[in-house]
Amino acid sequence: MALQLDIPAQISPQIPEIQTLSLSDYGKRLPGSPVREILSVSQQPGMISFAGGLPDAVVMPELPQLSSQELASVVQYGTSEGERLLKQQLVSWLSGEGLACEEGQILITSGSQQGLDLAARLLVDPGSEVIVEDPSYLAMLQILNGLGAELLPFTLSGHGNDLDALEQLLQTRQPRMLYLIPTFQNPTGYCYSEQERIDIAQLVDRYGVVLVEDDPYRALNYDGVFTRPICHYVKQSPWIYLGSFSKMLWPGLRTGFMVAHPELYPYLYRAKQATDLHTNRLGQLLIARFLQQGTLPTHIEQLQKHYRSKRDNMHRLLVDYLPKGVSWQSPAGGMFFWLTLEADCQRLLQQGIEAGVVVLPGSSFTIAADGNRCLRLSFSQISLPEMEEGIKRLVMLLS
Numbered sequence: 001m002a003l004q005l006d007i008p009a010q011i012s013p014q015i016p017e018i019q020t021l022s023l024s025d026y027g028k029r030l031p032g033s034p035v036r037e038i039l040s041v042s043q044q045p046g047m048i049s050f051a052g053g054l055p056d057a058v059v060m061p062e063l064p065q066l067s068s069q070e071l072a073s074v075v076q077y078g079t080s081e082g083e084r085l086l087k088q089q090l091v092s093w094l095s096g097e098g099l100a101c102e103e104g105q106i107l108i109t110s111g112s113q114q115g116l117d118l119a120a121r122l123l124v125d126p127g128s129e130v131i132v133e134d135p136s137y138l139a140m141l142q143i144l145n146g147l148g149a150e151l152l153p154f155t156l157s158g159h160g161n162d163l164d165a166l167e168q169l170l171q172t173r174q175p176r177m178l179y180l181i182p183t184f185q186n187p188t189g190y191c192y193s194e195q196e197r198i199d200i201a202q203l204v205d206r207y208g209v210v211l212v213e214d215d216p217y218r219a220l221n222y223d224g225v226f227t228r229p230i231c232h233y234v235k236q237s238p239w240i241y242l243g244s245f246s247k248m249l250w251p252g253l254r255t256g257f258m259v260a261h262p263e264l265y266p267y268l269y270r271a272k273q274a275t276d277l278h279t280n281r282l283g284q285l286l287i288a289r290f291l292q293q294g295t296l297p298t299h300i301e302q303l304q305k306h307y308r309s310k311r312d313n314m315h316r317l318l319v320d321y322l323p324k325g326v327s328w329q330s331p332a333g334g335m336f337f338w339l340t341l342e343a344d345c346q347r348l349l350q351q352g353i354e355a356g357v358v359v360l361p362g363s364s365f366t367i368a369a370d371g372n373r374c375l376r377l378s379f380s381q382i383s384l385p386e387m388e389e390g391i392k393r394l395v396m397l398l399s
């Protein structure tokens with residue numbers, strides 16, 4: 001089961017053993033997020049962390065300069081769907097990525113994390129079935145577990161996914177949602193081929209399930225293979241496509257977006273109204289101004305160059321240092337290596353913290369699969385010397 005991480009007591013705010021509060025079922029069920037909880041450990045002096053998936057601040061562009069008039073224009077409440085200027089820019093960017101849509105289908109969210117939460121709250125009741133890749137993004141598992149969803153996993157490895165198993169689930173169960181991260185998946189780094197996307201879209205249409213496609217890593221594409229969003233291929237079923245500026249630009253501005261099938265859009269719009277009225281306008285304006293400058297393509301090339309070199313260094317170091325029996329696929333994009341090894345990775349986390357290296361055991365991401373034999377290593381933020389030292393520390397624990 002996911003999210004059974006044994007986080008050392010000093011790291012996360014502890015829930016008291018004796019419960020005096022009358023919480024909702026959601027409040028009682030909601031698990032913590034291991035990644036966010038070990039962030040504070042990762043920040044301890046001398047610690048080398050492969051745990052978080054933080055973008056590298058070195059490649060974040062300078063924020064655009066805003067005039068005092070422009071600043072004054074965003075201090076008032078804004079619209080729930082988001083700033084028009086930003087939505088216009090998005091329509092054009094998305095069409096280049098293979099997803100044609102209209103402004104009226106876009107909702108600007110507080111990070112794509114909020115989009116996931118809105119989508120899940122609209123579609124999932126306690127006991128609702130939701131199909132997810134196994135392993136999957138742990139903060140979505142956190143949301144779904146909090147809502148009391150029954151998770152139906154289908155296997156995803158570094159080599160691909162089991163579409164027969166997916167079809168079997170669609171045939172025999174009544175899922176409210178199919179949640180996928182098809183492009184440089186978190187945590188495996190896997191990117192679905194164009195054919196897999198077409199096949200999945202056909203399954204989605206055949207069985208009428210709502211597809212939620214989570215696509216925050218699309219721009220971090222290192223080997224130049226272009227793939228269209230699966231939503232592009234869906235003909236009839238309702239779908240929700242989620243994107244983010246966190247990995248492309250500035251995660252601290254908490255600005256993401258959702259594009260929704262017209263049937264679903266009005267419900268998502270209401271959910272957004274009820275949640276926070278609208279997304280922070282200053283962040284939206286800064287991003288819209290940056291996009292207006294027309295330098296996004298050059299910026300994305302720089303990002304790709306920067307992270308490609310980190311990915312290649314990490315791969316070389318893993319080849320050089322790791323013992324036989326550890327396996328992985330070098331990811332074609334995104335921020336993570338997914339390792340399979342013969343070790344108790346929960347223990348490795350605890351021992352690693354003592355040895356000054358933080359890793360994330362796969363059990364934080366898996367549902368039915370044995371995640372305790374897997375590790376997710378992030379290469380996005382770490383410098384080359386730290387990477388090498390961190391891998392040496394890890395190897396010491398493995399020998």
Ligand SMILES: Cc1ncc(COP(=O)(O)O)c(C=O)c1O
Pocket residue numbers: 053110111112113114137181186214215216243244245246251255256
């Ligand atoms: C698969 C996936 N979806 C969504 C998110 C949330 O991103 P955002 O910063 O846009 O909320 C992340 C963040 O790491 C992620 O890995």
